[in-house]
Amino acid sequence: MKEQIHIFDTTLRDGEQCPGAAMNVEQKIQVAMQLETLGVDIIEAGFPVISDGDFQAVRAVAERTEKSRVCGLARCVEKDIAAAHEALKAAGERERIHLVVATSPIHRKYKLGKSREQIRNMAVKSVAMASDLCGEVQFSAEDASRTEPEFLAEIVESVIDAGAAVINIPDTVGFTMPEEYFRLISYLKSHVPNVDRVRLSVHCHDDMGMAVANSLAAIRAGVRQIEGTINGIGERAGNTALEEVIMALHSRRDFFSEVRTGIRTNELVRTSRMVAAMSGLAVPRSKAVVGANAFAHGSGIHQDGVLKNRSTYEVMDPEEIGWGATELPLTKHSGRHAVKMRLSALGLSVPDTDMPRLFELFKKRGDQCKFVYDDDLAALVDSL
Ligand code: KIV
Numbered sequence: 001m002k003e004q005i006h007i008f009d010t011t012l013r014d015g016e017q018c019p020g021a022a023m024n025v026e027q028k029i030q031v032a033m034q035l036e037t038l039g040v041d042i043i044e045a046g047f048p049v050i051s052d053g054d055f056q057a058v059r060a061v062a063e064r065t066e067k068s069r070v071c072g073l074a075r076c077v078e079k080d081i082a083a084a085h086e087a088l089k090a091a092g093e094r095e096r097i098h099l100v101v102a103t104s105p106i107h108r109k110y111k112l113g114k115s116r117e118q119i120r121n122m123a124v125k126s127v128a129m130a131s132d133l134c135g136e137v138q139f140s141a142e143d144a145s146r147t148e149p150e151f152l153a154e155i156v157e158s159v160i161d162a163g164a165a166v167i168n169i170p171d172t173v174g175f176t177m178p179e180e181y182f183r184l185i186s187y188l189k190s191h192v193p194n195v196d197r198v199r200l201s202v203h204c205h206d207d208m209g210m211a212v213a214n215s216l217a218a219i220r221a222g223v224r225q226i227e228g229t230i231n232g233i234g235e236r237a238g239n240t241a242l243e244e245v246i247m248a249l250h251s252r253r254d255f256f257s258e259v260r261t262g263i264r265t266n267e268l269v270r271t272s273r274m275v276a277a278m279s280g281l282a283v284p285r286s287k288a289v290v291g292a293n294a295f296a297h298g299s300g301i302h303q304d305g306v307l308k309n310r311s312t313y314e315v316m317d318p319e320e321i322g323w324g325a326t327e328l329p330l331t332k333h334s335g336r337h338a339v340k341m342r343l344s345a346l347g348l349s350v351p352d353t354d355m356p357r358l359f360e361l362f363k364k365r366g367d368q369c370k371f372v373y374d375d376d377l378a379a380l381v382d383s384l
């Protein structure tokens with residue numbers, strides 16, 4: 001029996017924290033509906049206490065969705081918890097309050113000016129308060145990867161006793177390395193006596209380009225909730241790109257044989273496009289899984305291989321992600337095989353004796369421009 005990896009989408013909260021990516025209430029509703037169609041387990045819709053707009057957006061997402069859990073972020077202070085609960089009420093049993101407090105020595109000293117004991121008390125008190133209001137409380141130890149492991153274990157044990165159902169261990173500043181993160185999660189699993197009562201989660205940032213690798217390492221260590229955003233948008237260098245984790249788990253199910261997700265992978269491209277449009281953050285062409293070039297093959301050798309059998313240069317089926325067929329753009333790198341295939345797709349017939357001349361003209365055209373479009377090819381055929 002495979003265990004489920006719960007997909008926690010924070011596009012509407014951490015994703016939106018990316019400067020310039022703010023979305024209005026209507027846009028957030030549209031994205032949330034699409035996330036539900038995609039099949040994400042939890043939608044973090046915002047941080048209700050920070051503005052009236054965020055409060056209204058969380059409330060609207062709670063009202064309009066039907067299946068996914070809806071979550072709102074709150075610091076470990078009473079007014080945040082009250083605002084989150086108020087905004088989330090319409091979600092009923094799908095409500096989750098997400099509490100966060102920083103635990104690392106750097107944050108304790110410079111940001112909060114509080115001792116370990118004070119932080120632990122704040123966390124325990126807040127988890128207990130939120131648990132009285134809502135059926136499912138998540139606790140995040142901000143900057144967990146730079147926190148002393150024994151203190152992290154202590155605070156995690158205490159908040160579980162206070163009622164937390166999900167414990168999130170964030171790599172807030174994208175500091176950790178996959179092996180280290182694996183060891184940290186394994187340490188918590190073996191040093192927190194009540195850990196089996198909760199679901200462990202990770203939330204990674206991509207400051208050194210490790211967010212997806214760290215998330216996958218955490219799954220190997222036993223984590224069963226992954227947080228991230230569509231297209232990897234978020235604070236600074238962004239968050240774990242959920243589409244990459246989802247497709248890694250799906251395409252390498254031989255390696256991740258013990259787990260599965262409930263995601264409809266063929267909705268990924270549509271979701272990515274919607275988030276790009278709503279956030280105003282374009283997806284780089286060469287972005288894994290959802291970038292325009294993710295399944296576009298350029299060189300003659302590659303195009304020839306793909307035309308013979310796609311598995312030569314593709315490790316995922318583009319149609320499973322929601323792409324149309326594989327793209328073979330004609331460029332100066334393309335070979336005869338690709339040109340012949342395009343001619344036949346366009347219904348253009350060229351006698352074999354004319355092919356060497358056409359190919360020569362094609363290469364000349366390719367040297368002049370980035371792509372040889374269908375119209376260009378037709379004009380070359382006409383000029384023979
Ligand atoms: O990066 C972080 O630690 C966060 C927390 C609120 C989970 O975004």
Ligand code: ZN
Pocket residue numbers: 014172203205235
């Ligand atoms: Zn974050």
